Amino acid sequence: MAETKRFKKNFPRPVTIPVDNVAQAYLELLRDRGIKYFFGNAGTDFAPLIDAFARFAASGRNFPKPVLVPHEFAAVSMAHGYAMVTGEPQVVMVHVNVGTSNGLTGVMNASRANIPLIFTAGRTPITEGEIKGGRNLHIHWAQESFDQASMLREYVKWDYELKNFTQMEKVIDRALNIALAEPKGPVYLSLPREVLAEEQGEFTYNPSRPKIAARPGPDPAAIRRAAELLKDAESPLVITSMVGKNPAAVGELVKICESFALPVTIAHSNLYLNFPTEHPLHLGFDPMRYLGNADVILVIECDVPWFPIKAKPRAGARIIQLGIDPLFSRYPMRTFPADVPICSDPESGLKSLREALSVHRPKKKKIIRERFARLAEEHRALRANWKALAEKYQKDHPIDMEWLSHCVGQVKDGDTVIINEYDLRVHQVQVNEPNSFFGSPMVSGLGWCFGAALGVKMARPDCLPVVCMGDGTYHFTAPTACHFVAQNHPVVVVVFNNQCWNAVKGSVLDLYPQGWAVRKNHFALCNLEPAPAYEKIVEAFGGYGERVEHPDRILPALRRAVKAVKKDKRQALLNVICKHP
Ligand SMILES: Cc1ncc(C[n+]2csc(CCOP(=O)(O)OP(=O)(O)O)c2C)c(N)n1
Numbered sequence: 001m002a003e004t005k006r007f008k009k010n011f012p013r014p015v016t017i018p019v020d021n022v023a024q025a026y027l028e029l030l031r032d033r034g035i036k037y038f039f040g041n042a043g044t045d046f047a048p049l050i051d052a053f054a055r056f057a058a059s060g061r062n063f064p065k066p067v068l069v070p071h072e073f074a075a076v077s078m079a080h081g082y083a084m085v086t087g088e089p090q091v092v093m094v095h096v097n098v099g100t101s102n103g104l105t106g107v108m109n110a111s112r113a114n115i116p117l118i119f120t121a122g123r124t125p126i127t128e129g130e131i132k133g134g135r136n137l138h139i140h141w142a143q144e145s146f147d148q149a150s151m152l153r154e155y156v157k158w159d160y161e162l163k164n165f166t167q168m169e170k171v172i173d174r175a176l177n178i179a180l181a182e183p184k185g186p187v188y189l190s191l192p193r194e195v196l197a198e199e200q201g202e203f204t205y206n207p208s209r210p211k212i213a214a215r216p217g218p219d220p221a222a223i224r225r226a227a228e229l230l231k232d233a234e235s236p237l238v239i240t241s242m243v244g245k246n247p248a249a250v251g252e253l254v255k256i257c258e259s260f261a262l263p264v265t266i267a268h269s270n271l272y273l274n275f276p277t278e279h280p281l282h283l284g285f286d287p288m289r290y291l292g293n294a295d296v297i298l299v300i301e302c303d304v305p306w307f308p309i310k311a312k313p314r315a316g317a318r319i320i321q322l323g324i325d326p327l328f329s330r331y332p333m334r335t336f337p338a339d340v341p342i343c344s345d346p347e348s349g350l351k352s353l354r355e356a357l358s359v360h361r362p363k364k365k366k367i368i369r370e371r372f373a374r375l376a377e378e379h380r381a382l383r384a385n386w387k388a389l390a391e392k393y394q395k396d397h398p399i400d401m402e403w404l405s406h407c408v409g410q411v412k413d414g415d416t417v418i419i420n421e422y423d424l425r426v427h428q429v430q431v432n433e434p435n436s437f438f439g440s441p442m443v444s445g446l447g448w449c450f451g452a453a454l455g456v457k458m459a460r461p462d463c464l465p466v467v468c469m470g471d472g473t474y475h476f477t478a479p480t481a482c483h484f485v486a487q488n489h490p491v492v493v494v495v496f497n498n499q500c501w502n503a504v505k506g507s508v509l510d511l512y513p514q515g516w517a518v519r520k521n522h523f524a525l526c527n528l529e530p531a532p533a534y535e536k537i538v539e540a541f542g543g544y545g546e547r548v549e550h551p552d553r554i555l556p557a558l559r560r561a562v563k564a565v566k567k568d569k570r571q572a573l574l575n576v577i578c579k580h581p
Helices: 005-010 022-032 044-058 072-086 096-112 168-180 193-197 220-231 247-260 346-358 361-392 401-411 448-459 471-476 479-486 502-511 534-539 551-566
Strands: 015-018 037-040 065-068 090-094 117-123 159-161 187-192 202-205 236-240 264-266 296-300 318-323 340-343 416-421 437-439 464-470 492-497 544-548 572-577
Touching (some): 022 202, 072 090, 072 096, 187 193, 220 296, 236 247, 361 401, 492 534, 544 551, 551 572
Parallel strands (some): 037 065, 117 187, 236 264, 236 296, 296 318, 318 340, 416 464, 464 492
Antiparallel strands (some): 015 202
């Protein structure tokens, strides 16, 4: 039977190319699979790959492009940021077991946030001269692990070691497919040096087949049950923190909420722009404020909708949990009740729910209209409070973080992408577009934000990432590694510098309000003093640095920082001295 054009496109014939070794074939395969960047932190295990990149470049191959990131945690965070805005799986490679351990916190972040990464590491040589690539340095003995993947097995969906050339194509495809299958997440692949160095004459592979994203759809019976509950709800409440990971799901959430006057609150682990903050049904960032009053609660892609120690749903309240893995089965313990669990991609789940509910809409029009008006009033009141809060602090010296956050909101424009790790008071910044706000992953492996912002900048070179972080967080980012990369991918960094780890201090105040530390005003291990001149660090990398101490200097300084990035193509850092709590 003659092959049609379409058949040939979908099932192309195998391709054979000349290669010297497995490392060259590996790069060719990544290129064919659409991998654009190779985030790397190299060691002696990389020798075959570094040589392969030279042949690759000499033959005009532009992708995957090697990107040197001088710390593994920053490299994984960059790949995370890139994947977060594009949805494309990213490849990172680090040096054997030691590089794996440095990148591990980044893998934990990616794992809990369902970011598809192919996290790879070399494996130290094990032979002693018999074959190419064998041991020739003292480290090659000490760097061998009994089970290199064991240190991160809990945080990856799959791990494997490339055992030989013959299986390489299948291994890479399996790694990509598993990372991309819902719930998405990192996988780990180790690449022994002898295997990468193995000499070969040619490489035959099957060109990529078109990828079909498989998204789980909802069970119709569960949708019917949820619609039954929601249609009769007098005081419904939506709680989410991650629905925005699929920007299309945000539109679906808006539609269903508008049709039925459902108020939306954003939970503490606020990772994405989940609902336009200026929408009249956006009721802020504290679900617990409304929890006790709600009779039907719709939890969407949210690991921790409330803190049971602080607030609980009222007796008899019914709870629907909707998400790719609505019960977060990878968390050892999580006990939020689910009367109706709906295992579904939120976009299709919300669409089905809206359709199921629309049958009941005509009878409920008046109730919906009145509820909408009530909620819009609540939204206005909340916003008036936040504005008043910013104004209350606008003259405070040292600077208050409410006012600083408000100022960040003022310089934001259509190109801005806010990346926040801790200190930005999110209610002070209006964000309406999906993919223009990102918060730190829920596992909170501190220091993610700077690398993530660099990944965002690489993926969307025209955008302006503004990274907000505490001074404590800045230290955790591997800042010099990030400033090094930012020489080519400039971003604005705003350090909310309160000269301490307030989050840690706050936990002491919570647990021991009358304790020794409070009575003696003695908080060991919480102070970051003497505070260095953080703005000087960026200067060492050719960037624009400024120390800001007065509240009325924040806006002009932010504008200078934005100009440095947008016009001068230099990174910028503002060291904003805030109140020391
Ligand atoms: C890798 C890692 N180590 C330690 C912590 C614990 N931790 C959480 S917040 C925090 C301090 C953050 O300080 P800063 O960024 O200055 O913000 P602040 O708390 O002062 O508002 C620390 C140390 C963590 N989350 N991750």
